Amino acid sequence: MDRYLVQRAGFALLGLMALMVVLPILLVIGTIVVQGGGAISWEFLSAMPRDGMKAGGIFPAIVGTLLLTLGTALVAIPIGVGGAVYLAEYARDTWLTRAIRLAIINLAGIPSVVYGLFGLGLFVLFLQFGTSILAGALTLAIMTLPIIISAAEEALRGVPTEFRTVSISLGGTRWQGIRRVVLPQALPGIITGVILGLLRAAGETAPILFTVAAFFLPRLPQSPFDQTMALPYHLYVISTQVPGMPLQIQFGTALVLLILVLSLNVLATSIRSYFRRRRQW
Amino acid sequence: MTQTQSGPKIRIEKVSYAYEGKPALRDVTIDVPAHAISVFFGPAGGGKTTLLRLINRLNDVVEGTHMSGRVLLDGQDIYAPGMDVIQLRRRVGMVFALPLPLPGTIRENVLYGPELAGVRDRTRLEELLSRSLTQAALWDEVKDRLDNPASALSGGQQQRLCIARSLALEPEVLLLDEPTSGLDPISTGKVEESLYELKQNYTIVIVPHSTQQAARVADYAAFFLMGELIEHQPGTEIFTTPRQQRTEDYVTGRFG
Numbered sequence: 001m002d003r004y005l006v007q008r009a010g011f012a013l014l015g016l017m018a019l020m021v022v023l024p025i026l027l028v029i030g031t032i033v034v035q036g037g038g039a040i041s042w043e044f045l046s047a048m049p050r051d052g053m054k055a056g057g058i059f060p061a062i063v064g065t066l067l068l069t070l071g072t073a074l075v076a077i078p079i080g081v082g083g084a085v086y087l088a089e090y091a092r093d094t095w096l097t098r099a100i101r102l103a104i105i106n107l108a109g110i111p112s113v114v115y116g117l118f119g120l121g122l123f124v125l126f127l128q129f130g131t132s133i134l135a136g137a138l139t140l141a142i143m144t145l146p147i148i149i150s151a152a153e154e155a156l157r158g159v160p161t162e163f164r165t166v167s168i169s170l171g172g173t174r175w176q177g178i179r180r181v182v183l184p185q186a187l188p189g190i191i192t193g194v195i196l197g198l199l200r201a202a203g204e205t206a207p208i209l210f211t212v213a214a215f216f217l218p219r220l221p222q223s224p225f226d227q228t229m230a231l232p233y234h235l236y237v238i239s240t241q242v243p244g245m246p247l248q249i250q251f252g253t254a255l256v257l258l259i260l261v262l263s264l265n266v267l268a269t270s271i272r273s274y275f276r277r278r279r280q281w
Numbered sequence: 282m283t284q285t286q287s288g289p290k291i292r293i294e295k296v297s298y299a300y301e302g303k304p305a306l307r308d309v310t311i312d313v314p315a316h317a318i319s320v321f322f323g324p325a326g327g328g329k330t331t332l333l334r335l336i337n338r339l340n341d342v343v344e345g346t347h348m349s350g351r352v353l354l355d356g357q358d359i360y361a362p363g364m365d366v367i368q369l370r371r372r373v374g375m376v377f378a379l380p381l382p383l384p385g386t387i388r389e390n391v392l393y394g395p396e397l398a399g400v401r402d403r404t405r406l407e408e409l410l411s412r413s414l415t416q417a418a419l420w421d422e423v424k425d426r427l428d429n430p431a432s433a434l435s436g437g438q439q440q441r442l443c444i445a446r447s448l449a450l451e452p453e454v455l456l457l458d459e460p461t462s463g464l465d466p467i468s469t470g471k472v473e474e475s476l477y478e479l480k481q482n483y484t485i486v487i488v489p490h491s492t493q494q495a496a497r498v499a500d501y502a503a504f505f506l507m508g509e510l511i512e513h514q515p516g517t518e519i520f521t522t523p524r525q526q527r528t529e530d531y532v533t534g535r536f537g
Contacts, residue, residue: 085489092344110393160381162377162379162381163381163383165339165342165377166377166381166383167377167383167393168339168342168370169339169374169377170370170374170393170394170397170446170447170450170452171367171368171370171371171394171397171398172366172367172393172397173340173395176397180397181383181384184384185384227506280533
């Protein structure tokens with residue numbers, strides 16, 4: 001057979017497969033926009049829910065998700081990046097570091113509902129934080145940590161060793177080299193990992209189910225020890241727990257969650273490409 | 282720090298060094314005189330670079346090594362307990378084979394060391410900047426674009442920037458590990474010329490990238506072969522009338 005024909009057929013097949021990856025995403029976004037777009041209004045975004053959540057807005061759920069994501073970031077970023085710096089820059093290959101790495105891999109494999117139960121046991125009950133933003137954010141942070149640590153460690157290892165040697169040869173301590181040369185170089189990769197982790201946290205339902213999420217709470221949280229509504233759980237509630245819920249509100253809620261997550265994603269990508277443009281070697 | 286005028290700037294005393302059980306240097310003893318260019322040359326794997334890195338303790342960060350013997354700087358053992366390694370590296374600068382500008386501008390690169398050393402005075406920093414770039418024969422080419430990214434410089438300029446970066450710490454000793462290996466002949470010439478200037482004020486040790494370069498720049502030359510010091514002579518003698526057969530074989534190109 002004509003080998004060029006084979007090649008062209010091969011390319012066509014591979015292109016088709018690549019297209020198959022895009023298709024579901026377009027379908028998901030398309031369906032949600034078409035079905036839920038009509039629900040989006042200023043009231044929907046800024047008002048409290050009314051009439052058994054069948055009317056009014058989803059403002060408390062939006063705020064709740066933003067607060068939870070912020071709380072997760074506050075806990076997970078310093079611990080995750082700090083841990084990654086230790087593992088990539090300081091840790092020698094001992095049984096302890098091997099155990100830490102094993103723990104990280106295993107953490108990443110735990111189903112999210114197990115994190116939820118764990119958070120319920122440790123934060124809500126044992127530490128008596130109650131069903132609260134604090135407990136939810138801590139639970140989400142633990143779930144997010146392995147993603148951040150793995151990505152940050154990989155980004156740090158991607159910075160050539162020579163940079164560290166040069167810094168040391170110019171009278172720098174190891175830490176000075178890491179802070180002034182290595183970390184800025186690794187920043188785009190670290191930010192990517194952080195955002196991926198936070199996006200996952202923002203969209204999760206199971207971990208917040210037992211730790212923070214309120215079924216119906218038409219007011220904003222006042223302290224970290226308050227419960228709050230959150231978008232993913234709210235979506236779950238109105239899709240399964242409330243009979244006669246207008247379809248448009250369900251899809252509208254999904255659309256808001258999607259926009260929130262996607263805009264975080266876009267923000268992250270632009271931060272990353274900004275730092276990448278500044279990076280030169 | 283008192284410097285004895287009579288003694289050598291650096292004394293390597295019975296130094297043996299092994300990496301993961303493989304010997305890299307065997308019982309090397311050599312004196313490096315001040316205000317001269319000393320050359321460590323010989324075929325690859327001879328231990329030249331290893332010895333260079335021992336002089337400012339860059340090998341400290343490498344695991345699985347074993348060293349014996351002493352390295353004296355102005356008569357002081359730099360491997361003695363209590364030695365301030367950071368301070369040592371400010372006194373003994375290092376230029377690597379591949380020019381590697383740090384991320385950032387030309388100015389930031391040159392002033393990296395002084396800023397870590399705590400120099401804050403603006404006029405002092407500006408003075409260090411212009412002087413070290415001038416000493417490295419780069420000032421005229423970059424004085425109008427000090428705040429441009431260092432990575433935009435050509436390879437030859439980058440290497441002179443790396444020399445300037447080391448000089449900005451006002452070291453006493455400058456170690457250069459094949460500093461011109463990636464450079465074209467014109468850039469190489471410029472780097473070598475700046476070395477002639479620098480030896481007035483600095484003690485220079487260079488691992489050259491060729492025997493020709495060794496012969497061009499050496500005031501003193503030491504020939505290394507498989508971790509052993511074979512011969513150490515003034516440059517004018519070792520390349521014309523070597524005493525050891527193995528040195529002669531190498532400099533006349535019979536092996537290596």
